[in-house]
Every structure is written in C-alpha cells, then in structure tokens.
C-alpha cells in the first residue's frame with residue numbers, strides 16, 4: 286500500500302525538532318517544553334463590510350517561546366490559515382531567531398480571509414480589529430509582529446496606528462516591516478530575498494562554483510521570491526522559471542525579472558497572461574525543471590514525497606517556511622541535493638526586523654549600507670556555523686541548524702530556570 290505522507294505543518298515541525306533533539310543530550314522535560322508553544326490565542330471578531338453587512342473572522346496569534354527575548358514573528362492573511370499552521374510557523378521562528386542569534390523568541394499570527402476578495406477599506410477594518418483583539422499580548426517588549434504572506438508595510442502601519450491609539454502614545458517598536466518614513470528600516474523590504482541569495486551564494490561557493498552562468502527557478506513572486514530573483518540576476522544568475530498562484534513561466538534564455546514584475550504590478554500582482562515566456566502546466570511542475578538553484582518562496586509542503594524524486598536542482602534554498610516535508614528531505618539528501626533550510630535561508634527578514642526594532646528604540650535611522658552590511662555578516666556567520674556542524678556531525682543542514690538553535694534556547698531556559 287502506498288505510504289500516506291503527513292502534511293500537518295505542526296507535526297512536521299515536531300518531527301524536524303525530534304530529528305535534531307535526538308542528537309542533543311536534552312533533559313526529557315526540556316524536550317517537551319521546547320516542543321510546546323507557550324500560548325495559543327484564537328480570536329473571533331466582527332468586521333463591517335463595504336455593503337453594510339457584518340462578517341465574522343477568525344485570527345490566531347501563537348507565542349511559541351520567549352526564553353531568549355520577546356516573541357517575534359509575522360502575520361499572514363490567507364484562506365488556508367489554521368491553528369496548526371500558525372503553531373508550526375511560530376516554532377520555526379523560535380529556531381530561526383536562535384540560529385541567527387538575535388535576542389528574540391518565536392511567534393506567528395494569521396487571519397483566515399481571502400484578501401484578493403476584500404476592498405482596501407475592509408482589509409483596514411479587519412487588520413485594526415484583529416490588532417485590537419490581540420493588543421493585550423503584543424508590544425515592543427512582549428511580541429512584535431511583522432509582514433508575511435499577503436501582509437505588507439501598509440498592514441503594519443495600520444497595526445502600529447491601532448496599537449498606538451490604545452496606548453495613547455506612538456509605539457513604533459510594536460511591529461516591524463513598516464515604511465521607512467514611519468520608523469521602518471532601510472533594506473527591510475528586500476532583506477528576506479537578499480538573505481536567500483547571500484546564503485545561496487555561500488552554498489554555491491562551497492561547492493567550488495561561480496554564480497555567473499548558473500540558472501535558477503523561483504516559486505512564488507511576492508516579497509521573498511521577487512527580491513531573491515532580482516538579486517540573483519545581479520549576481521549573474523539566469524532566472525529561467527518563475528511561478529505564482531496563477532501560473533508558472535519558463536524561458537531557458539532567461540526571464541527579465543523587472544519586466545515580469547512590472548507586468549504583475551499592473552495585473553493584480555499576477556503573472557497570468559505574461560507573454561514573454563512559455564506558461565508551464567500544471568504550474569507545480571516548474572519545480573521539476575532542470576536548474577542549478579531552486580528557490581521555493583511561496584508556501585509550505587511544496588516539495589513532498591510525490592515530487593522530490595523529480596527535483597533536478599543541485600541546490601534547494603528555502604525562501605518559504607516549511608516548503609519541504611521530512612520525507613522529501615530524506616529523498617533529496619539521498620540524491621545529493623543540497624538543501625539550505627528555511628530557518629537559515631529566509632532569516633534575512635527577521636535579522637533586518639531586529640535592526641528595525643533597535644533603530645526604533647534608539648530613535649535612529651541607519652543608512653541602507655549599514656543595514657545590509659550587518660545583515661550579510663550575521664547571515665554568513667550563521668551559514669558557516671551550520672555548514673561546519675553539518676559536516677562534523679555528518680547530518681543534513683536542517684538537522685545541524687536545529688541542533689544549534691535548540692541548543693541555544695535550551696541553554697537560555699536552563700540558566701533562567703523554571704518559575705517559580
């Protein structure tokens with residue numbers, strides 16, 4: 286009988302944790318504690334729609350762990366959000382912040398909605414009401430949301446304003462990913478995509494390759510996918526495939542990333558109908574194109590037991606959170622494909638968010654060059670540590686990254702002790 290693959294993100298996150306924890310000498314209670322989120326908040330709230338009706342929405346904020354600092358993590362708007370998805374994403378944030386050594390814990394939020402079917406005014410009212418619902422558990426020293434799928438600097442500005450109204454003072458540090466004229470940091474917008482490229486270049490170099498002339502395929506053409514594709518082109522890499530929720534495009538001679546972006550901007554952010562490349566059907570098969578670098582930058586569970594055997598890339602660099610299942614991980618490892626895990630590859634965003642938070646506290650704004658210089662330094666250092674441990678322990682990079690992260694959070698927990 287064909288094996289059924291477990292695609293529950295929370296259970297996948299726990300399997301990834303276990304694989305690394307098995308290699309660490311953790312106390313049994315510590316293992317249980319680190320696997321379990323501190324707080325799972327679920328809220329149901331009404332929003333006035335443009336037609337005068339009132340609709341109920343459900344939102345979540347999960348705070349996984351704050352042993353190393355305030356909870357930190359994005360907020361996504363999607364019709365597919367579930368509590369288990371948010372719990373997985375919150376725990377991945379704990380390991381990410383620990384791995385790149387920023388003084389934060391891990392959290393994540395989500396609201397079940399379809400933003401493509403909502404007006405701007407409806408989105409604003411929903412964002413403000415959700416912020417109000419969770420305002421008791423967020424704050425610059427408590428829990429700091431940021432953009433994720435379908436949320437952006439505008440959504441963060443509404444959150445900042447709503448929270449500040451409640452506090453009767455401006456609290457810029459309550460969210461990151463704000464516009465630069467409202468306490469945002471230069472370089473934050475591109476930071477995740479940039480980080481993906483910095484880490485990909487590290488992996489390429491370690492294999493004795495030069496970026497010039499390599500090819501890449503990017504799944505997802507939003508904040509992470511677009512900036513990753515754009516910066517890869519700057520490094521001399523040719524982008525031969527890009528997909529989004531509407532379609533996948535392919536051109537072996539190279540896609541003009543800026544032209545594709547310009548088209549998408551005028552087309553509700555979609556590549557559907559773009560006529561300077563071939564459209565691939567089904568769009569998921571773009572993942573199986575022969576290329577050097579594959580960057581999943583859309584959603585979870587894209588590389589599974591079903592398609593892992595057909596992946597022909599030499600490097601899979603995870604821009605998205607959780608794009609590869611544990612079964613797929615094993616298959617890719619056996620095929621000798623280098624997988625750079627999400628908690629390392631897409632950590633550029635949270636590092637820049639940390640810089641934004643520091644600038645807000647200091648009432649400063651750093652130059653773009655300062656931000657990217659510090660960002661690259663932190664990323665390269667985390668990549669080196671991960672790669673070195675993977676080689677030393679003869680494990681894949683995901684297991685090595687988790688070992689470093691879990692070790693750091695466990696040490697902080699042990700040293701702080703258990704209250705009371």
Ligand code: NAD
Nearest residue numbers: 433434435477505506507508509529530583605606631634
């Ligand atoms: P986004 O909303 O800006 O873009 C998402 C993109 O994915 C869109 O182009 C959308 O059309 C596409 N997409 C959705 N479903 C798809 C499918 N089935 N096939 C192909 N494409 C599809 O979101 P984002 O901020 O770029 O986030 C993308 C991923 O990166 C998520 O997993 C997110 O958690 C992760 N991430 C984001 C950040 C950040 O700073 N924004 C940081 C770390 C990780």
